[in-house]
Amino acid sequence: MREGISLAVVRRLPRYYRFLRELMANDVTKISSKELGVRMGYSASQIRQDFNCFGGFGQQGYGYNVDYLYNEIGKILGVEKKYKAVIVGVGNLGHAIAGHINFEKRGFRLIGLFDIRQDIVGQEVGGKPVMHMDELEAFCRKNKPTVAVLTLPRDEAGAVAKQLIELGIKGLWNFSNGDLELESDEVIIENMHLGDSLMTLCYRITDSIE
Amino acid sequence: MREGISLAVVRRLPRYYRFLRELMANDVTKISSKELGVRMGYSASQIRQDFNCFGGFGQQGYGYNVDYLYNEIGKILGVEKKYKAVIVGVGNLGHAIAGHINFEKRGFRLIGLFDIRQDIVGQEVGGKPVMHMDELEAFCRKNKPTVAVLTLPRDEAGAVAKQLIELGIKGLWNFSNGDLELESDEVIIENMHLGDSLMTLCYRITDSIE
DNA sequence: TAGATTGTTAATCGATTAACAATC
């Protein structure tokens, strides 16, 4: 059922999930692919194709039950997984992510933060204690986190990523503005290249205003 | 020259730019599409197609001059533009972006920050004073920023975005975890949906470990 | 000149859209 789903489809799932939650909040109980398409800016065809990658969630002549579809997509995404996550690098950005992101609602559980700066080690951030990088290895061996959030400088990210993979990390959420040079079959990497996005915005603005 | 470049190509440009800078730092003066392809994980064909969207930057039989290509891509992206930018919402995330992102190197100049919280208004963040949201309108009329970084809660983002567009904003860098319901021809939107990315990571990890 | 590598056209592949039979 899940074999060979393209990343293009997968990346639309969280957006469907958000829109469906919104519909639920507005007490909408059913929706057709046509109407959802209008709201989301997708074609009705695409929506039906997307959902049918994972099985038939709709009912002919009726449409889709919003609650049911929301829950199914949540299951597909794995929102209930509670994969253990650590944040490595508790500067501005790591701090912000610890406080800002609801890991619990997105399939993860934040279990620890790490930094080298002595002034932040020992503090609580996002309700969790910040530990020293020296403790990372022992912590991972004991607690076996599945993913690591990399919010440290570009120069340090590569070495830490390698270390984490050796410690059994399965996924990296990479905020350092560079590509991690790792074999792609070792680990799943989601890059959040803020700098790239900002430069793309610059291009697109220039393009739009001539 | 710039007509009808697909977004797929544009989104690769910042990555090329990063890799070329890296090559320069390693004193590499020339590179072929083949070798660059190996390093970046693209096909040589794709690289040549991408560059030729904007004109012939290479030399047959030789390859591409790294310095020249870097500078040309920089110009295409508009790194020297210095579009004026404001950050709206100086919570954890806005704070982090102000301190973490080098706007100057990416075509922008940060000229002001805004928040409603009295305890942060008046402070300096990222070298700029934080102003109260009440001052946003007058500030924009006077200084005419081109883009706004939206780092405020989802519920507030929509209304603020509308206001900014009326004030002449041309681009939005949206970090609020929701879609701004705006006519796409009014403004360029770059979404950084952290939540969506994290959920995608969850899916992909589940997929990879079965 | 011979070798290398681009710029560019043609072929392929994958993703999106259209069409329609199935069925609620």
Add this chain to the structure above:
DNA sequence: TAGATTGTTAATCGATTAACAATC
């Protein structure tokens, strides 16, 4: 039953890859 809308197959579109003539 008639109307609506899905699930799914076929057609189209766009992006990537392959091929090769041009040329440094």
